[in-house]
Amino acid sequence: MKVVLGVSGGIAAYKACELLRLFTESGHEVRVVPTREALKFVGAPTWAALSGHPVSAEVWDDVHEVPHVRIGKGADLVVVAPATADVLARAAHGLAGDLLTNTLLTATCPVVFAPAMHTEMWQHAATRANVATLRSRGAVVIDPAAGRLTGADTGPGRLPDPAEIFQACLRVLAGRPRDLAGRKVVVSAGGTREAIDPVRFIGNRSSGLQGYALARTAAARGAEVTLVAANVTLPDPAGAAIVRVESTAELREAVLSASADADVVVMAAAVADFRPESRHDAKIKKTDGEPEAIRLVKNPDILAELGERRRAARTALTDGDREAGPGAVPPRVIVGFAAETHDVLANGQAKLARKGCDLLVVNQVGEGLAFGTAGNAATVLVAGGEAVEVPFGPKEDLADVVWDLVAARLP
Secondary structure (H helix, E strand, O other): OEEEEEEOOOHHHHHHHHHHHHHHHOOOEEEEEEOOOHHHOOOHHHHHHHHOOOOOOOOOOOHHHOHHHHHHHOOOEEEEEEEOHHHHHHHHOOOOOOHHHHHHHHOOOOEEEEEOOOHHHHHOHHHHHHHHHHHHOOOEEOOOEEEEOOOOOEEEEEOOOHHHHHHHHHHHHOOOOOOOOOOEEEEEEEEOOEEOOOOOEEOOOOOOHHHHHHHHHHHHOOOEEEEEEEOOOOOOOOOEEEEEEOOHHHHHHHHHHHHHHOOEEEEOOEOOOEEEOOOOOOOOOOOOOOOOOOOEEEOOOHHHHHHHHHHHHHHOOOHHHHOOOHHHOOOOEEEEEEEEOOOHHHHHHHHHHHHOOOEEEEEEOEOOEOOOOOEEEEEEEEOOOOEEEEEEEEHHHHHHHHHHHHHHHOO
16 A cells, blocks of 8 residues: 655654554555655654655655655555644645645545644644544544643643554555544443552453454544543553543443443443442551451442433433434443353343343453453344354454444434
8 A cells, every 4th residue: 555644843753753664564655745844853864764765845856756746646545643733724724835735635545634732732723623624524633642742741632652543544544434423432441440458459351452442443433532441551542532540430430421422332341340348548467367358349330320321311301302213312322341251142131131232242251362362252232132243353353343333323
Protein backbone atom coordinates (compact mmCIF):
# COMPACT_ATOMS: atom_id res chain seq x y z
CA MET A 1 0.00 0.00 0.00
CA LYS A 2 1.12 3.55 -0.73
CA VAL A 3 0.87 5.79 2.32
CA VAL A 4 1.38 9.54 2.47
CA LEU A 5 2.51 10.68 5.91
CA GLY A 6 1.79 14.37 6.37
CA VAL A 7 3.66 16.04 9.22
CA SER A 8 2.71 19.49 10.48
CA GLY A 9 4.61 21.92 12.66
CA GLY A 10 4.20 20.78 16.24
CA ILE A 11 6.66 19.48 18.81
CA ALA A 12 5.08 16.03 18.42
CA ALA A 13 6.57 15.85 14.89
CA TYR A 14 9.42 13.76 16.28
CA LYS A 15 6.93 11.02 17.19
CA ALA A 16 5.97 10.70 13.53
CA CYS A 17 9.38 9.10 12.94
CA GLU A 18 8.17 6.09 14.93
CA LEU A 19 4.91 6.01 12.96
CA LEU A 20 6.91 6.09 9.71
CA ARG A 21 9.02 3.17 10.92
CA LEU A 22 5.91 1.12 11.74
CA PHE A 23 4.55 1.66 8.24
CA THR A 24 7.78 0.86 6.42
CA GLU A 25 8.58 -2.21 8.52
CA SER A 26 5.14 -3.62 7.77
CA GLY A 27 5.79 -3.36 4.04
CA HIS A 28 4.08 -0.09 3.13
CA GLU A 29 5.64 2.44 0.78
CA VAL A 30 5.62 5.79 2.53
CA ARG A 31 6.06 9.29 1.10
CA VAL A 32 6.54 11.95 3.79
CA VAL A 33 5.06 15.38 3.06
CA PRO A 34 5.94 17.83 5.84
CA THR A 35 4.88 21.44 6.19
CA ARG A 36 7.52 24.15 6.21
CA GLU A 37 7.01 24.49 9.97
CA ALA A 38 7.44 20.74 10.52
CA LEU A 39 10.93 20.90 9.00
CA LYS A 40 11.95 23.18 11.86
CA PHE A 41 11.35 20.25 14.24
CA VAL A 42 12.58 17.34 12.10
CA GLY A 43 14.72 17.99 9.01
CA ALA A 44 14.17 16.73 5.47
CA PRO A 45 17.27 14.44 5.54
CA THR A 46 15.73 12.47 8.43
CA TRP A 47 12.44 11.92 6.59
CA ALA A 48 14.24 11.04 3.35
CA ALA A 49 16.54 8.54 5.05
CA LEU A 50 13.70 6.84 6.92
CA SER A 51 11.28 6.72 3.97
CA GLY A 52 13.66 6.20 1.06
CA HIS A 53 11.93 9.00 -0.89
CA PRO A 54 12.80 12.64 -1.51
CA VAL A 55 11.11 15.11 0.82
CA SER A 56 9.83 18.60 0.15
CA ALA A 57 7.21 20.96 1.56
CA GLU A 58 6.94 22.99 -1.65
CA VAL A 59 4.78 22.59 -4.74
CA TRP A 60 7.59 24.21 -6.79
CA ASP A 61 10.11 21.38 -6.35
CA ASP A 62 10.20 18.81 -9.20
CA VAL A 63 7.38 20.67 -10.94
CA HIS A 64 7.72 18.49 -14.04
CA GLU A 65 6.41 15.56 -11.96
CA VAL A 66 3.35 17.56 -10.84
CA PRO A 67 3.73 16.42 -7.20
CA HIS A 68 0.87 18.55 -5.89
CA VAL A 69 -1.53 16.31 -7.83
CA ARG A 70 0.35 13.06 -8.30
CA ILE A 71 1.13 12.32 -4.65
CA GLY A 72 -2.46 12.54 -3.42
CA LYS A 73 -4.01 10.76 -6.41
CA GLY A 74 -1.62 7.83 -6.10
CA ALA A 75 -2.07 7.22 -2.37
CA ASP A 76 -4.02 4.42 -0.69
CA LEU A 77 -4.04 6.36 2.59
CA VAL A 78 -3.10 9.85 3.75
CA VAL A 79 -2.40 10.25 7.45
CA VAL A 80 -1.45 13.58 9.02
CA ALA A 81 0.35 13.15 12.35
CA PRO A 82 0.66 15.44 14.13
CA ALA A 83 -2.16 17.55 12.73
CA THR A 84 -1.97 21.04 14.21
CA ALA A 85 -4.93 23.40 14.61
CA ASP A 86 -3.57 25.36 11.63
CA VAL A 87 -3.49 22.32 9.30
CA LEU A 88 -6.96 21.22 10.42
CA ALA A 89 -8.28 24.70 9.65
CA ARG A 90 -6.61 24.86 6.23
CA ALA A 91 -7.83 21.36 5.34
CA ALA A 92 -11.39 22.15 6.44
CA HIS A 93 -11.45 25.32 4.31
CA GLY A 94 -9.83 23.77 1.25
CA LEU A 95 -6.72 25.98 1.26
CA ALA A 96 -3.72 24.88 -0.78
CA GLY A 97 -0.68 26.91 0.23
CA ASP A 98 1.86 24.08 0.37
CA LEU A 99 2.43 20.53 -0.83
CA LEU A 100 0.59 18.91 2.09
CA THR A 101 -2.65 20.87 1.68
CA ASN A 102 -2.51 20.33 -2.09
CA THR A 103 -2.12 16.61 -1.43
CA LEU A 104 -5.15 16.62 0.87
CA LEU A 105 -7.23 18.32 -1.83
CA THR A 106 -6.29 15.81 -4.51
CA ALA A 107 -6.47 12.63 -2.40
CA THR A 108 -9.37 10.33 -3.23
CA CYS A 109 -8.31 7.72 -0.68
CA PRO A 110 -9.16 7.62 3.05
CA VAL A 111 -7.63 10.44 5.10
CA VAL A 112 -6.75 10.20 8.80
CA PHE A 113 -5.85 13.17 11.01
CA ALA A 114 -4.14 12.68 14.39
CA PRO A 115 -4.38 16.10 16.08
CA ALA A 116 -1.85 17.38 18.59
CA MET A 117 -1.99 20.83 20.18
CA HIS A 118 -2.53 22.59 23.48
CA THR A 119 -5.81 21.90 25.25
CA GLU A 120 -7.16 25.39 24.71
CA MET A 121 -6.57 25.09 20.96
CA TRP A 122 -8.24 21.67 20.78
CA GLN A 123 -11.26 22.85 22.75
CA HIS A 124 -11.66 26.15 20.86
CA ALA A 125 -14.94 26.47 18.99
CA ALA A 126 -13.12 27.08 15.70
CA THR A 127 -11.13 23.85 15.98
CA ARG A 128 -14.21 21.87 16.98
CA ALA A 129 -16.08 23.26 13.97
CA ASN A 130 -13.19 22.39 11.65
CA VAL A 131 -13.03 18.84 13.02
CA ALA A 132 -16.78 18.44 12.56
CA THR A 133 -16.47 19.66 8.97
CA LEU A 134 -13.68 17.20 8.17
CA ARG A 135 -15.59 14.32 9.73
CA SER A 136 -18.73 15.23 7.81
CA ARG A 137 -16.70 14.84 4.61
CA GLY A 138 -15.58 11.34 5.58
CA ALA A 139 -12.17 12.06 7.08
CA VAL A 140 -11.15 10.17 10.20
CA VAL A 141 -10.12 12.61 12.94
CA ILE A 142 -8.72 10.78 15.94
CA ASP A 143 -9.35 12.53 19.24
CA PRO A 144 -6.03 13.41 20.92
CA ALA A 145 -4.89 11.74 24.11
CA ALA A 146 -4.82 13.48 27.48
CA GLY A 147 -1.50 13.90 29.25
CA ARG A 148 1.64 16.00 29.54
CA LEU A 149 1.93 18.64 26.83
CA THR A 150 4.70 21.12 26.03
CA GLY A 151 6.09 22.63 29.21
CA ALA A 152 4.21 21.91 32.40
CA ASP A 153 0.74 21.82 30.84
CA THR A 154 -1.42 18.72 30.96
CA GLY A 155 -4.78 17.94 29.37
CA PRO A 156 -6.34 16.68 26.15
CA GLY A 157 -4.24 17.53 23.11
CA ARG A 158 -1.38 15.05 23.29
CA LEU A 159 -0.58 13.02 20.16
CA PRO A 160 -1.78 9.43 20.68
CA ASP A 161 0.87 6.72 20.89
CA PRO A 162 2.29 6.12 17.37
CA ALA A 163 1.56 2.39 17.65
CA GLU A 164 -2.10 3.18 18.35
CA ILE A 165 -2.28 5.61 15.40
CA PHE A 166 -0.75 2.86 13.25
CA GLN A 167 -3.39 0.35 14.37
CA ALA A 168 -6.17 2.84 13.61
CA CYS A 169 -4.71 3.40 10.14
CA LEU A 170 -4.51 -0.33 9.46
CA ARG A 171 -8.21 -0.66 10.22
CA VAL A 172 -8.98 2.20 7.84
CA LEU A 173 -6.82 0.54 5.16
CA ALA A 174 -8.70 -2.72 5.74
CA GLY A 175 -11.89 -0.93 4.69
CA ARG A 176 -13.77 -1.31 7.96
CA PRO A 177 -17.14 0.45 7.81
CA ARG A 178 -17.74 3.81 9.48
CA ASP A 179 -21.09 2.53 10.75
CA LEU A 180 -20.60 3.90 14.27
CA ALA A 181 -20.02 7.49 13.18
CA GLY A 182 -21.81 9.89 15.50
CA ARG A 183 -22.50 7.18 18.08
CA LYS A 184 -21.47 7.44 21.74
CA VAL A 185 -19.94 4.22 23.02
CA VAL A 186 -18.85 3.24 26.54
CA VAL A 187 -16.48 0.30 27.00
CA SER A 188 -15.20 -1.07 30.29
CA ALA A 189 -11.91 -2.97 30.37
CA GLY A 190 -9.47 -4.62 32.74
CA GLY A 191 -10.11 -6.14 36.14
CA THR A 192 -11.31 -4.47 39.32
CA ARG A 193 -9.42 -4.75 42.59
CA GLU A 194 -10.98 -4.80 46.05
CA ALA A 195 -8.69 -3.64 48.81
CA ILE A 196 -8.03 -5.84 51.84
CA ASP A 197 -5.55 -3.42 53.35
CA PRO A 198 -3.27 -0.68 51.88
CA VAL A 199 -1.05 -3.40 50.35
CA ARG A 200 -3.24 -6.37 49.41
CA PHE A 201 -6.32 -6.76 47.26
CA ILE A 202 -8.68 -9.30 45.73
CA GLY A 203 -8.44 -9.20 41.94
CA ASN A 204 -8.39 -11.26 38.76
CA ARG A 205 -6.15 -11.95 35.78
CA SER A 206 -7.80 -9.66 33.23
CA SER A 207 -5.28 -7.61 31.23
CA GLY A 208 -7.77 -5.32 29.50
CA LEU A 209 -6.66 -6.43 26.01
CA GLN A 210 -10.17 -7.35 24.83
CA GLY A 211 -11.75 -4.16 26.13
CA TYR A 212 -9.00 -2.07 24.55
CA ALA A 213 -9.52 -3.91 21.24
CA LEU A 214 -13.22 -3.06 21.44
CA ALA A 215 -12.44 0.60 22.12
CA ARG A 216 -9.84 0.75 19.35
CA THR A 217 -12.11 -0.80 16.72
CA ALA A 218 -15.10 1.32 17.76
CA ALA A 219 -13.03 4.49 17.33
CA ALA A 220 -11.85 3.29 13.91
CA ARG A 221 -15.49 2.79 12.94
CA GLY A 222 -16.29 6.38 13.84
CA ALA A 223 -17.63 6.17 17.40
CA GLU A 224 -17.03 8.65 20.19
CA VAL A 225 -15.52 6.27 22.75
CA THR A 226 -15.27 6.50 26.53
CA LEU A 227 -13.06 3.74 27.90
CA VAL A 228 -13.40 2.97 31.61
CA ALA A 229 -10.13 1.21 32.41
CA ALA A 230 -9.69 -0.78 35.63
CA ASN A 231 -6.04 -1.34 36.51
CA VAL A 232 -4.77 -1.51 32.92
CA THR A 233 -1.21 -0.62 31.88
CA LEU A 234 -1.70 -0.74 28.10
CA PRO A 235 -1.14 2.27 25.79
CA ASP A 236 -4.30 4.36 25.44
CA PRO A 237 -6.23 3.45 22.26
CA ALA A 238 -6.14 6.30 19.77
CA GLY A 239 -9.36 8.27 19.79
CA ALA A 240 -10.73 7.11 23.15
CA ALA A 241 -11.31 9.19 26.27
CA ILE A 242 -9.90 7.26 29.23
CA VAL A 243 -11.44 7.12 32.72
CA ARG A 244 -9.19 5.21 35.13
CA VAL A 245 -10.70 3.32 38.07
CA GLU A 246 -9.62 0.67 40.55
CA SER A 247 -12.56 -0.83 42.44
CA THR A 248 -15.96 -2.10 41.37
CA ALA A 249 -17.63 0.85 43.08
CA GLU A 250 -15.50 3.29 41.07
CA LEU A 251 -16.16 1.41 37.85
CA ARG A 252 -19.91 1.39 38.53
CA GLU A 253 -19.97 5.16 39.09
CA ALA A 254 -17.94 5.85 35.94
CA VAL A 255 -19.97 3.52 33.70
CA LEU A 256 -23.36 4.74 34.92
CA SER A 257 -22.29 8.36 34.49
CA ALA A 258 -20.91 7.84 30.98
CA SER A 259 -23.84 5.68 29.85
CA ALA A 260 -26.52 8.31 30.59
CA ASP A 261 -26.48 9.49 26.96
CA ALA A 262 -24.62 6.58 25.34
CA ASP A 263 -25.86 4.61 22.38
CA VAL A 264 -23.93 1.49 23.39
CA VAL A 265 -22.38 0.15 26.59
CA VAL A 266 -20.01 -2.83 26.44
CA MET A 267 -19.11 -4.32 29.81
CA ALA A 268 -15.89 -6.12 28.89
CA ALA A 269 -14.21 -5.57 32.28
CA ALA A 270 -13.79 -8.50 34.64
CA VAL A 271 -15.68 -7.14 37.63
CA ALA A 272 -15.02 -8.66 41.04
CA ASP A 273 -18.15 -10.41 42.30
CA PHE A 274 -17.13 -9.98 45.94
CA ARG A 275 -15.22 -7.54 48.13
CA PRO A 276 -14.01 -7.65 51.74
CA GLU A 277 -16.71 -6.55 54.16
CA SER A 278 -14.24 -4.15 55.74
CA ARG A 279 -10.89 -2.70 54.72
CA HIS A 280 -8.01 -2.57 57.19
CA ASP A 281 -6.42 0.86 57.46
CA ALA A 282 -2.99 -0.61 58.15
CA LYS A 283 -1.16 -3.58 56.68
CA ILE A 284 -2.27 -6.85 58.27
CA LYS A 285 0.72 -8.30 60.12
CA LYS A 286 1.69 -11.94 60.25
CA THR A 287 1.14 -13.27 63.77
CA ASP A 288 1.31 -16.61 65.50
CA GLY A 289 -1.69 -18.82 64.93
CA GLU A 290 -4.24 -18.77 62.15
CA PRO A 291 -4.91 -15.50 60.29
CA GLU A 292 -8.19 -13.75 60.81
CA ALA A 293 -10.83 -14.77 58.26
CA ILE A 294 -11.76 -12.20 55.62
CA ARG A 295 -15.52 -11.95 55.30
CA LEU A 296 -16.73 -11.24 51.77
CA VAL A 297 -19.86 -9.44 50.63
CA LYS A 298 -21.37 -9.14 47.16
CA ASN A 299 -20.44 -6.30 44.84
CA PRO A 300 -23.15 -4.53 42.84
CA ASP A 301 -24.02 -6.21 39.54
CA ILE A 302 -23.33 -3.35 37.11
CA LEU A 303 -24.49 -5.17 33.96
CA ALA A 304 -27.80 -6.16 35.54
CA GLU A 305 -28.24 -2.63 36.88
CA LEU A 306 -27.76 -1.18 33.40
CA GLY A 307 -30.44 -3.53 32.06
CA GLU A 308 -32.83 -2.75 34.92
CA ARG A 309 -32.39 1.01 34.54
CA ARG A 310 -33.16 0.75 30.85
CA ARG A 311 -36.24 -1.37 31.49
CA ALA A 312 -37.49 1.15 34.04
CA ALA A 313 -36.89 4.04 31.64
CA ARG A 314 -38.78 2.28 28.87
CA THR A 315 -41.70 1.61 31.19
CA ALA A 316 -41.81 5.30 32.12
CA LEU A 317 -41.97 6.50 28.51
CA THR A 318 -44.89 8.71 27.57
CA ASP A 319 -47.18 7.60 24.76
CA GLY A 320 -45.42 9.99 22.39
CA ASP A 321 -42.01 8.60 23.29
CA ARG A 322 -43.22 5.06 22.78
CA GLU A 323 -43.80 5.79 19.14
CA ALA A 324 -40.02 6.13 18.79
CA GLY A 325 -39.67 2.52 19.94
CA PRO A 326 -37.41 0.94 22.56
CA GLY A 327 -34.33 2.29 20.78
CA ALA A 328 -35.22 5.75 22.06
CA VAL A 329 -33.93 4.90 25.54
CA PRO A 330 -30.15 5.01 26.06
CA PRO A 331 -28.18 2.91 26.14
CA ARG A 332 -29.80 1.52 23.03
CA VAL A 333 -27.61 -1.60 23.03
CA ILE A 334 -26.06 -3.28 26.07
CA VAL A 335 -23.33 -5.89 25.63
CA GLY A 336 -22.08 -8.09 28.44
CA PHE A 337 -19.16 -10.49 28.77
CA ALA A 338 -19.23 -13.82 30.59
CA ALA A 339 -15.98 -15.54 31.53
CA GLU A 340 -16.73 -19.18 32.33
CA THR A 341 -14.59 -22.18 33.25
CA HIS A 342 -17.21 -24.91 32.66
CA ASP A 343 -20.71 -25.37 31.21
CA VAL A 344 -19.86 -22.29 29.18
CA LEU A 345 -22.93 -22.00 26.96
CA ALA A 346 -25.43 -23.10 29.60
CA ASN A 347 -24.09 -20.55 32.07
CA GLY A 348 -24.01 -17.94 29.33
CA GLN A 349 -27.63 -18.48 28.31
CA ALA A 350 -28.75 -18.21 31.93
CA LYS A 351 -26.74 -15.01 32.39
CA LEU A 352 -28.15 -13.47 29.20
CA ALA A 353 -31.70 -13.98 30.44
CA ARG A 354 -30.85 -12.73 33.92
CA LYS A 355 -28.87 -9.60 33.00
CA GLY A 356 -31.25 -7.99 30.51
CA CYS A 357 -28.56 -7.26 27.92
CA ASP A 358 -28.89 -7.50 24.14
CA LEU A 359 -25.68 -9.44 23.47
CA LEU A 360 -23.55 -11.59 25.73
CA VAL A 361 -20.03 -12.58 24.71
CA VAL A 362 -19.23 -15.90 26.33
CA ASN A 363 -15.69 -17.23 26.45
CA GLN A 364 -13.92 -19.95 28.34
CA VAL A 365 -11.20 -18.77 30.67
CA GLY A 366 -8.49 -20.59 32.53
CA GLU A 367 -4.78 -21.23 32.30
CA GLY A 368 -3.64 -19.69 28.99
CA LEU A 369 -7.20 -18.92 27.88
CA ALA A 370 -8.60 -15.43 27.20
CA PHE A 371 -7.02 -13.48 30.08
CA GLY A 372 -3.73 -11.87 29.09
CA THR A 373 -3.55 -13.52 25.65
CA ALA A 374 -3.40 -11.79 22.25
CA GLY A 375 -6.21 -13.96 20.84
CA ASN A 376 -9.66 -15.05 21.87
CA ALA A 377 -12.48 -17.35 20.84
CA ALA A 378 -16.06 -16.80 21.92
CA THR A 379 -19.74 -17.35 21.31
CA VAL A 380 -21.87 -14.22 21.05
CA LEU A 381 -25.35 -14.94 22.38
CA VAL A 382 -28.10 -12.69 21.07
CA ALA A 383 -31.30 -11.95 22.95
CA GLY A 384 -33.90 -13.88 21.01
CA GLY A 385 -31.95 -17.07 20.52
CA GLU A 386 -29.20 -16.52 17.92
CA ALA A 387 -25.65 -17.68 18.72
CA VAL A 388 -22.66 -16.46 16.68
CA GLU A 389 -19.48 -18.52 16.92
CA VAL A 390 -16.23 -16.57 16.66
CA PRO A 391 -13.19 -18.82 16.06
CA PHE A 392 -9.88 -18.19 17.77
CA GLY A 393 -8.10 -15.16 16.37
CA PRO A 394 -6.89 -11.68 17.26
CA LYS A 395 -9.07 -9.91 19.81
CA GLU A 396 -9.74 -7.17 17.26
CA ASP A 397 -11.52 -9.78 15.11
CA LEU A 398 -13.89 -10.63 17.95
CA ALA A 399 -14.37 -6.90 18.57
CA ASP A 400 -15.41 -6.34 14.95
CA VAL A 401 -17.95 -9.18 15.15
CA VAL A 402 -19.43 -7.56 18.26
CA TRP A 403 -19.64 -4.16 16.55
CA ASP A 404 -21.21 -5.73 13.45
CA LEU A 405 -23.97 -7.15 15.65
CA VAL A 406 -24.31 -3.89 17.58
CA ALA A 407 -24.54 -1.73 14.46
CA ALA A 408 -27.32 -3.93 13.10
CA ARG A 409 -29.35 -3.18 16.25
CA LEU A 410 -28.94 0.59 16.26
CA PRO A 411 -31.85 2.64 14.93
